[in-house]
Amino acid sequence: MKKNSVVFMLMMSVTLGGVSVLHADEGFASWLFSVERKKGVEPVTDAIYNEECSACHFPYQPGWLPEASWQKLIAASALEDHFGESAELDEQTQQHIINFLTANSADKSYYKRSKKIMASLNKDQAPIRITKVPYIIKKHDEIPEKLISKNEKVKSLSYCEKCHKKAEKGIFDDDSVFIPGHGYWSD
Amino acid sequence: MKKYIGLIVIIGLGCVSYAQANMDDLYKYYNPQGELTFGAERGKTLWHKKHLDKKGKERACTTCHGEDLRKSGKHAKTGKVIDPLAASVNKERFTDLKKVKKWFKRNCKWVLGRECTDQEKGDILKYLSQL
Numbered sequence: 541m542k543k544n545s546v547v548f549m550l551m552m553s554v555t556l557g558g559v560s561v562l563h564a565d566e567g568f569a570s571w572l573f574s575v576e577r578k579k580g581v582e583p584v585t586d587a588i589y590n591e592e593c594s595a596c597h598f599p600y601q602p603g604w605l606p607e608a609s610w611q612k613l614i615a616a617s618a619l620e621d622h623f624g625e626s627a628e629l630d631e632q633t634q635q636h637i638i639n640f641l642t643a644n645s646a647d648k649s650y651y652k653r654s655k656k657i658m659a660s661l662n663k664d665q666a667p668i669r670i671t672k673v674p675y676i677i678k679k680h681d682e683i684p685e686k687l688i689s690k691n692e693k694v695k696s697l698s699y700c701e702k703c704h705k706k707a708e709k710g711i712f713d714d715d716s717v718f719i720p721g722h723g724y725w726s727d
Numbered sequence: 728m729k730k731y732i733g734l735i736v737i738i739g740l741g742c743v744s745y746a747q748a749n750m751d752d753l754y755k756y757y758n759p760q761g762e763l764t765f766g767a768e769r770g771k772t773l774w775h776k777k778h779l780d781k782k783g784k785e786r787a788c789t790t791c792h793g794e795d796l797r798k799s800g801k802h803a804k805t806g807k808v809i810d811p812l813a814a815s816v817n818k819e820r821f822t823d824l825k826k827v828k829k830w831f832k833r834n835c836k837w838v839l840g841r842e843c844t845d846q847e848k849g850d851i852l853k854y855l856s857q858l
Binding site: 594595596597598623624625626627628629630695699 | 804
């Protein structure tokens, strides 16, 4: 009996040790065995990205779009006309931001939402709008227009944080949705 | 303690002179040869002047920054809150050349459809520094 428990302890520590090593590698196995499930989308950790992008809008997490999308969107020439506005950056900052986005893009993430986004896109698809990702469209298709585009307090699907109260933390579950002028939402 | 007093005074003076020099640094940056004279009145006129965008809609600096620069503004498209621009209520304003350059470039293009000249930038800074 005593011998059994020692063996059990040994096995447990090997398993746990293995999981933590895998976790550091950010591989598929780590995602599969991870004790802490990666449910939403990976939160933004980069201070420069946060400061530069949130000056004008919600700092969308890199895990919302594949690398090819970010390459198109944040290219220096593209920033001259960023959805109708100049979002030009000095070269150093632009490089920093594109590196951060492409290193953490949806195709490299093991967070659930990023996985779903990649699964909903064809290999050659690289939309520059998160709202054009099939998965995002599908997830919002039951919500009537009057609550989003015709809701003065929301205006568009682009403003994640208006309804997703934990958006900055990368949490997008139904429980954290509160539609301004309407209330909690559950489908 | 005594031996640190000198150091504290030096650091203190350093901070003061740095903070005071910033506005002058900006004027100097936009007027390196010293041939331009900047005026707050011209800056004020430019700041409030309305321009038409491609769709014929009016836009000015005040569209986003608001009429009272001691209060917060609001991004015309996204609604994101813009901190007050007046240095009297927001000490961070006009202390970072990199930021000043970045926003002049972006915002002149948005309002005027082109970059501002050094003369215009200096005039605007003169006007804003008084608020």
